[in-house]
Amino acid sequence: MQKNKPMQRKADFLIIGSGSAGLIFALKVAAYGKVIVLSKSSMDNTATSYAQGGIAAVMYSPDNYEKHISDTIQAGAGINDEKIVRITIIESTERIKELIAWGTQFDKEKSGKYALAREGGHSEFRILHHKDNTGYEIQRALSQKVKEHPDIEILENYFAIDLITQHHLNEMVTRHRSDIICYGVYAMNRTTSEIETILARTTMLATGGMGNVYQTTTNPLFSTGDGLAMAYRAKTHLENLEFVQFHPTSLYNPGEKPSFLISEALRGAGAMLKTKKDEIFMHKYHKMGSLAPRDIVARAIDKELKLSGDDYVFLDARHINKIEILNHFPTIYAKCLSIGIDITKEMIPVVPAAHYSCGGIKTNEFAQTGICNLYAAGEVASTGLHGANRLASNSLLEAAVFSHRAAQHAIKSLKNYNFHSSVPNWDASGRVLNEEMILITQSKKELQSIMSNYVGIVRSDLRLKRALDRLEILYKETEDLYDKSILSQDICELRNMINVGYLVIKMAMNRKESIGLHYTIDYPEEKTKGRGNKDVKMRRDKVLKEK
Secondary structure (H helix, E strand, C coil): CCCCCCCCCEEEHHHCCCCCCHHHHHHHHHHHHCEEEEEECCCCCHHCCCCCCCCEEECCCCCHHHHHHHHHHHCCCCCHHHHHHHHHCCHHHHHHHHHHCCCCCCCCCCCCECCCCCCCCCCCCCCCCCCCCCHHHHHHHHHHHHHHHHCEECCCCEEEEEEEEEEHHCCCCCCCCHHCCCEEEEEEEEECCEEEEEEEEEECCCCCCCHCCCCCCCCCCCCCCCCHHHHHCCCCEEECCCCCCEEEEEECCCCCCCEECCHHEEEEEEEECEECCCCCCCCCCCCCCCHHCCHHHHHHHHHHHHCCCCEEEEECCCCHHHHHHHCCCCCHHHHHHHCCCCCCCEEEEEEEEEECCCCCCCCCCCCCCEEECCCCCHHHCCCCCCCCCCCCCCCCHHHHHHHHHHHHHHHHHHCCCCCCCCCCCCCCCEEEEECHHHHHHHHCCCCCCHHHHHHCCEEEEEHHHHHHHHHHHHHHHHHHHHHEEEEHHHHHHHHHHHHHHEEEHHHHHCCCCCEECCEEEECCCCCCCCCCCHHHHHHHHHHHHHH
């Protein structure tokens, strides 16, 4: 049973999440105070470690910052924050050099220059990579540096339940959200099932995404939107969650979770999307063909599948040199071979899968949220970089840039933050052991079905209304179960996923247009006057106009 634990941990810097956003922040602040990093599972089991393609940055001519800025805004449909885009791209080169200095090994050409790839939406070759497991390599290097640091404590298998704010202290909060202060987090030690109080002068949310709100996702199973839900309950501002990026090419292998990602870099190397009839089709939807931005490719595949009634389309890499496949895509080659597909001789069956959340907790240029002492970086944050659609391989870059900026700000501000003197321990009184696991399991399946069928690649007002009505029932049932039960990770994750699903639906309902990753048949781009393509072009032109 969960009992009040009299001992309270304290840290000057508390980081929730051990992916690249969390570990970069940890390394930068460790010289200035005690650091605790919470990992939901093992330290190296993160969304970063699953990232295949690479990290985008300007390294060599003929590429330049303006080209990367332009590509980012084009992909984001012009609703990006131009200031944030410029900050990110202009600081990209230095952040890459820092990762390299920390031990990250990116692939090089024989000349010694870094071997750069090109992915959808990019006008130049600018993707640094390590074969097809770049995220794993970045995670390896960062984890090694963190483990070697004497002032960083890693708490593995700790599940964050809720941020500690005045709401837990029965203190009055005024109508201004800036009055809310974060004092740390309540977290479950998954080994002992005890809920611990961890106090912090500064807290960084680096909890990743929420892909498991959907039935099919490339996200690891632990990506359940925990940070988003905690921030929502703490009453800070979240935005743009309607922009859920579906990766066009996940391996069609029914029953496998998470879905295995077929990196966009394979299309950058020349792989082509085809129907089961061996016909290319992307030229009908975009001038860049199979290298079009992800939202366009995902919708094109979705439309082709609806027209044909097939379960998947093919990605054809048979014409790519086998040596190049083995050298640059060994993970993809091995995975496909494990299910009987030799990609040098056979086409790869692929389908779109929920992949990345472009929205999140609204942050400023220093990764500050609307809550005092609380920062957010990585996929959980909405910096304004991505706009309506993330440009491929910009996410790892975003994490590096804003964890760096958050650390700079947090170090300067630490003297202004103090521990709260009277934070209560978690109160588990009145809760009983819930043995009805089937209730949680079934509700999770229902949620994922609702989101996939009604709030997926193509939406409508009717589908969104139906999703909201169904979710309201699940919400009431789950809150009732949560309030009465001794807490488990399963019930907490379900609660978080329902919170996030609600936010995605509400934000989708409020956006009365088709733009970027949000496509609705009630406001299709080609039929919407004053919105859609015309408005998108105006936005892009405005942001891209030379100063």
